[in-house]
Every structure is written in structure tokens, then in C-alpha cells.
Amino acid sequence: MNWLTNFVRPKLRRLVGQREVPENLWHKCPGCGEMNFHRDLARDLWVCQFCGHHMRLAADVRLNMLFDEGAYTTLSLPDTVSDPLKFRDRKKYVDRLREARAKTGGRDALIVAHGTMGGHRLVVAVLNFDFMAGSMGVAVGEGLVAASRLAIVERVPLIVVTSSGGARMQEGILSLMQMARTTVAIEELKEAGLPYVTVLADPTTGGVSASFAMLGDVAVAEPGAIIGFAGSRVIEQTIRETLPEGFQKAEYLLDHGMIDMVVHRSELRDTLVRIIGLLCGRRTGAGAEGAPPQPGKSGPADEDSTRAGDGDERDTPIAPAPAGGGAAP
Ligand SMILES: [Zn+2]
Structure with a gap:
């Protein structure tokens, strides 16, 4: 059956030729159900013009939106x-990976x-929801x-945009270990x-929300984004109360x-530029965790914290991250 749907059908479709009308000219808003024209949506950064619902963004769209002139260099990871674990549920994990790679590139x-x-x-690091949630x-x-x-080596800020269902169950405990690893990585940065x-986009849940997503000096969220650890239905059933x-x-x-x-x-972009400007202007070194500066409030800079973190000794040298990678438009 899989062979028929995955292999034969695409071949037949290619033989018969492309459909005249692209399927994705109109997008139904998950918030209000209205149809949005794709050109309007692209212009409005994928926000519904009827109800303001913020649709999920593909990672490359997000990067284009954030960087100056949409120009950036990706890091080969x-x-x-x-x-x-040679994991298999209804499908083999390797097959799921292969499909996700083909779908997202x-x-x-x-x-x-x-x-x-x-x-x-x-x-900027962006989680791609299209890749296995x-x-x-x-x-x-x-x-x-x-x-x-990379941020540490280049002495620049790091922005992480999260959109994730949490830890990847197909990797079992190894995926849970990433919570600790990413937390340590962010701690090194701090x-x-x-x-x-x-930037917490819809949805930010599970192990991602329980690790690096919630560690921002400033946590910005998009309107209507679901942010939490366990799903609300699970919580309701556990505590037997209406949320x-x-x-x-x-x-x-x-x-x-919480944010x-x-x-x-x-x-979003202008706000991030302002936050980064404020944080870089008064980089505080070791005192960074104290009180995150609030954009819009112009309080005095911490006097005692200048250059405090510059000369700190560390046991483990920072391995320079591999640079390079393909350039995107
Ligand atoms: Zn809508």
C-alpha cells in the first residue's frame, strides 16, 4: 500500500502533468476559519487579516524575517x-527522519x-515545527x-525561536539528556x-519549554502561542479540575x-533589535542573571558589573564551532 501511495501515485501525477491551479493559493485560518489569500498572508507575515491569528512559520521564513535584508549564513551542524535506539512505532524512526528531511530540506x-x-x-537558532513537530x-x-x-566565539548575542512539541520520544532518554545539555550551553553563554x-512561538511545550526556551534574559512570545509543559487535557485529567x-x-x-x-x-523584529541594543549597550558579564533589563525602562546601568565576566577562567576551553555552511538568500 505504501508503495502504491508513495511511489506509484507521484509518478502517475508527474505523467499526467501539473494541476493548473496551485493548491495553496488560499489558506484557511486555524483561528477563525476565514480564507486568506496567500499573497496577503506573505505580506502580513502570516498573520490572519481577519482575526490576527499568528500562523506557524517555516524556519526559513522566520530567518528571512529577522535578518537584515533577509541575508544570513547557516551553520552546518x-x-x-x-x-x-533503532526505534520503531507504527513506522521506523529512520523512515520518519527520511520523510521529514525530504519535506523540509x-x-x-x-x-x-x-x-x-x-x-x-x-x-539565531530556529526550531522548525515542520520537522517532526x-x-x-x-x-x-x-x-x-x-x-x-558560535555566539561565545564571536562574542555576539543569541536569539532562539522555539516552536516545538518537546523532546523526541523516538530517542528516549537521549532526548531528555538534551534538556541538561542545552541548559549548560545557555549557562556558558550567560x-x-x-x-x-x-522568542516563544506556537507551540512551545514539553522538554523544550522545560529547558532552553524558558531561560531567556528576556522572553518574548507571539500572541496566542501555546506555552507549557504538559498539555492542558493531561493536566485537567490529572488534577481533576477545570483549567x-x-x-x-x-x-x-x-x-x-512567566514571560x-x-x-x-x-x-517583533523592531522589538528584538531594541532589546539586543539595550542588552549589548550595558553588557553586564557575571551579573547578567540578576534582573533582566526591561526594554522601555531606562534604569541606571549596574555599576559594579562592568567587565566582570570578561576575564573569568573556565575549566573547559570553548571549542570553536564549525563555521561556514550554505548561504541563503
Ligand atoms: Zn483568522
Whole structure:
């Protein structure tokens, strides 16, 4: 059956020829159900013009949106073992990987790029939800470590955009270990006195929310994004209580002090440029974890923290991350 649907049908379709009308001229908004014309959506950064619903973005669209003139260089990430547990559920994990790679053109769910944003040099790591729900396995963990080390070597800030269902169950405990690894990688960045900003896009859940996603000096979220650890239905069934309206939505988390701001996508880039400008202007070294500077508030810079982190000795030398990779438009 698979052979018929995966192999024969595409061949037949190619023989018969392309359909005249592309399938994706209109997109139905998951928020309100209205149809959006694809050109309008691209112009509005994939925000529904009827209800303001922020649709999920492909990782390359996100990178184009953030970097100056959409120009960036991607980092070729370290090779990792593909299927350490020889895992199989309804499908083999290697087959799932192969499909995801064919669909997205990426090797795994994380893309790391560097370039400039608003004139600031920086590293941006984006989780690609299209790749197995942006789940974090060894490759993503390794990629995030590489992103952090690149930022440290270049002495630039790191922005991570998360959109993930959590740890990748096909890699079992190895995927859970990435929570600790990524946390240490971010800690190294903070010890080096470099800004770390997270952009929490829909959805940011599971092991990703329980590790590097929630460690930002400033945590920015997109409107309506689901952010949480376990799904609301699981929580409801466990505690046997009805959860409040809007539970696990970005706005709810903002009201309860879990994140710093909820920013409309049209203002996201400018906001990030402003945050990075503020954080770089008063880079504080070891004191970075204290109180993250609030954009918009112009408090006095910490007097005692200048250059505190510059000369700190560390046991483990920072391995320079492999540079290079393909350039994107
Ligand atoms: Zn809508």
C-alpha cells in the first residue's frame, strides 16, 4: 500500500502533468476559519487579516524575517547518530527522519544562522515545527550547543525561536539528556556575559519549554502561542479540575509573570533589535542573571558589573564551532 501511495501515485501525477491551479493559493485560518489569500498572508507575515491569528512559520521564513535584508549564513551542524535506539512505532524512526528531511530540506529540526539584525551581529537558532513537530533529539541538542558556542566565539548575542512539541520520544532518554545539555550551553553563554533572548512561538511545550526556551534574559512570545509543559487535557485529567480560560496561552503567561512580553509579529523584529541594543549597550558579564533589563525602562546601568565576566577562567576551553555552511538568500 505504501508503495502504491508513495511511489506509484507521484509518478502517475508527474505523467499526467501539473494541476493548473496551485493548491495553496488560499489558506484557511486555524483561528477563525476565514480564507486568506496567500499573497496577503506573505505580506502580513502570516498573520490572519481577519482575526490576527499568528500562523506557524517555516524556519526559513522566520530567518528571512529577522535578518537584515533577509541575508544570513547557516551553520552546518555537527553530524549525530541518526537512530540510536533503532526505534520503531507504527513506522521506523529512520523512515520518519527520511520523510521529514525530504519535506523540509533540513537535516533536523534546528537551523542555526548568523548575520546582522538592525546592524547588530548575532546568532539565531530556529526550531522548525515542520520537522517532526520541532522535537528535540540529539541533533537539536547538539545544534543548540553549537549555536551557543558560535555566539561565545564571536562574542555576539543569541536569539532562539522555539516552536516545538518537546523532546523526541523516538530517542528516549537521549532526548531528555538534551534538556541538561542545552541548559549548560545557555549557562556558558550567560557566563560569557552575552545576551540570550527567546522568542516563544506556537507551540512551545514539553522538554523544550522545560529547558532552553524558558531561560531567556528576556522572553518574548507571539500572541496566542501555546506555552507549557504538559498539555492542558493531561493536566485537567490529572488534577481533576477545570483549567482557567486561556490557560497556557502567551497572554496568560504574561499576566502570571512567566514571560516578559507578548509582541505582534509585525513589531517583533523592531522589538528584538531594541532589546539586543539595550542588552549589548550595558553588557553586564557575571551579573547578567540578576534582573533582566526591561526594554522601555531606562534604569541606571549596574555599576559594579562592568567587565566582570570578561576575564573569568573556565575549566573547559570553548571549542570553536564549525563555521561556514550554505548561504541563503
Ligand atoms: Zn483568522
